[in-house]
Amino acid sequence: MIEAKNLTKVFNVRKEGRDIFEKLLNREKKTFKAVDDVSFEIYEGERIGLLGPNGAGKTTIIQMLCGLIQPTSGTVLIRGMAADRQQSLIGLMMGRRMIYHRLTGYNNLEYYARLYGVEDIDGRIGKLCNMLRIGGWLDEYVEYYSDGMKYKLAVARALVHDPEILILDEPTLGLDLATSEYLRGIIGRLRKTVLLTTHYVEEAKELSDRVVILSGGRVRRVISNPRRADIRRELLNGRS
Amino acid sequence: MDVRRVFAVAKKDILLRLRYRGAYLVSAFFEPMRTGILFLLVYAGFFSSGAVSIGQVTGENYVVFLLLGMLLAVIFRFGFDMIAGAFFTEKIYQTIQGLLISPARKVEIILGMGLRGLIDILPMMVISLSIAYVLLPISPASFLYVMALMGLMYVLVLGVGFINAAYVLGNESISKVFDLVAWTWILLSCFYYPIESTPRLIRPFIELNPVYQANHAIKAAWMNGVLDFGSLTYVLAAAVLSLNFGVFIFNRVWKTRGIDGY
Numbered sequence: 027m028i029e030a031k032n033l034t035k036v037f038n039v040r041k042e043g044r045d046i047f048e049k050l051l052n053r054e055k056k057t058f059k060a061v062d063d064v065s066f067e068i069y070e071g072e073r074i075g076l077l078g079p080n081g082a083g084k085t086t087i088i089q090m091l092c093g094l095i096q097p098t099s100g101t102v103l104i105r106g107m108a109a110d111r112q113q114s115l116i117g118l119m120m121g122r123r124m125i126y127h128r129l130t131g132y133n134n135l136e137y138y139a140r141l142y143g144v145e146d147i148d149g150r151i152g153k154l155c156n157m158l159r160i161g162g163w164l165d166e167y168v169e170y171y172s173d174g175m176k177y178k179l180a181v182a183r184a185l186v187h188d189p190e191i192l193i194l195d196e197p198t199l200g201l202d203l204a205t206s207e208y209l210r211g212i213i214g215r216l217r218k219t220v221l222l223t224t225h226y227v228e229e230a231k232e233l234s235d236r237v238v239i240l241s242g243g244r245v246r247r248v249i250s251n252p253r254r255a256d257i258r259r260e261l262l263n264g265r266s
Numbered sequence: 267m268d269v270r271r272v273f274a275v276a277k278k279d280i281l282l283r284l285r286y287r288g289a290y291l292v293s294a295f296f297e298p299m300r301t302g303i304l305f306l307l308v309y310a311g312f313f314s315s316g317a318v319s320i321g322q323v324t325g326e327n328y329v330v331f332l333l334l335g336m337l338l339a340v341i342f343r344f345g346f347d348m349i350a351g352a353f354f355t356e357k358i359y360q361t362i363q364g365l366l367i368s369p370a371r372k373v374e375i376i377l378g379m380g381l382r383g384l385i386d387i388l389p390m391m392v393i394s395l396s397i398a399y400v401l402l403p404i405s406p407a408s409f410l411y412v413m414a415l416m417g418l419m420y421v422l423v424l425g426v427g428f429i430n431a432a433y434v435l436g437n438e439s440i441s442k443v444f445d446l447v448a449w450t451w452i453l454l455s456c457f458y459y460p461i462e463s464t465p466r467l468i469r470p471f472i473e474l475n476p477v478y479q480a481n482h483a484i485k486a487a488w489m490n491g492v493l494d495f496g497s498l499t500y501v502l503a504a505a506v507l508s509l510n511f512g513v514f515i516f517n518r519v520w521k522t523r524g525i526d527g528y
Contacts, residue, residue, distance in 0.1 A: 124364035140274030
């Protein structure tokens with residue numbers, strides 16, 4: 027369903043000085059390879075976990091899959107077509123991003139539902155609110171939500187158009203145990219193709235059929251039917 | 267084009283601005299009048315001191331001339347700055363990605379934001395046109411002609427403003443150059459002064475400027491009852507070109523630069 031071939035992403039970064047004159051006068055540039063020749067496939071209905079230390083390239087890969095940034099080289103195909111032509115198949119959640127704090131929860135979901143051409147908007151929002159238990163706060167501004175509520179709303183936003191592919195970038199980062207487990211339970215019950223990034227070994231084990239371990243922008247190892255100990259060992263090896 | 271998406275973008279932007287209703291009302295009613303009132307004082311002093319005319323502007327029609335000029339200047343500024351301003355805010359809030367990876371077409375985004383701006387401009391538009399009508403009534407045909415030209419001018423400027431929005435996301439240094447572009451464009455549009463008061467050297471550039479053509483044709487229709495369909499066609503062609511060019515450049519900049527600086 028998703029085919030990433032030889033993905034490489036190089037960022038050009040200007041070398042910044044430490045004081046004002048250095049900043050103004052410095053023209054020196056450097057390049058930074060965030061993702062280096064990464065290839066993988068995700069089959070229909072499969073759940074893939076992307077794991078790796080900070081800076082391993084997880085979010086950059088997700089952004090390339092969604093068409094938010096273009097790869098320096100390589101291609102992303104979704105059902106055989108270029109990724110930026112298949113964006114409506116994807117539901118993307120990147121933490122609390124893409125949620126308007128100055129709108130109510132309802133207005134957030136309604137806005138995205140209209141952008142994606144959802145027919146029964148109130149019905150769909152009602153269903154998601156029941157599933158994620160956010161109905162009681164729907165008419166409040168998001169700025170008053172707790173972090174857990176914001177994450178739930180972000181998941182609802184990603185699901186509002188009932189996408190075939192769900193991409194989740196650290197969906198439970200910083201949440202308390204109960205909220206994390208609740209969200210994992212919901213994600214685990216969804217019948218969708220799922221790609222998620224996480225730092226939590228338990229989450230990766232619970233929600234993934236296969237785990238892709240990244241290190242320094244490269245694929246270090248792919249583990250099918252992952253066990254907790256295998257993931258942990260690979261992550262710790264990758265750090266050293 | 268899906269009209270529902272256009273309305274969705276407009277509604278979201280209006281709701282965001284209504285978070286602080288007081289600021290919204292002040293910006294919608296008073297901000298647009300700031301520059302116009304200064305020119306009104308200058309012209310009033312000029313004609314009360316015995317001057318007869320500057321080009322087509324006389325002691326009898328200068329209020330209508332300025333009201334129309336003020337309204338067109340506001341339409342210009344909103345069209346030029348609005349999308350870039352909204353995109354900058356959404357870049358910092360990290361919400362812009364949601365819009366840009368949605369199936370909404372770029373034209374729908376432009377028109378949606380344009381619709382929101384139109385609602386902001388509406389109070390000013392109703393007040394200006396009502397006073398102008400009381401001072402110098404026009405025929406329904408002329409009124410429709412004026413409205414069509416205003417709409418086309420708005421779309422024309424929105425198209426260019428969309429290019430600015432791409433650079434707001436991808437490179438704010440280039441985006442700042444657009445402030446200079448807007449300033450020069452306003453200078454060459456003669457909203458508050460007749461072309462006769464400008465140096466002869468720059469008049470050919472003013473004549474080529476489709477915003478000036480719209481401005482001139484609107485004032486000629488309102489003040490002299492002349493409907494110039496040549497100008498209307500010129501502005502229409504420029505608006506269609508600008509919209510398509512704006513989308514084309516936006517897509518190129520978005521693909522090569524993406525979002526930078528947050």
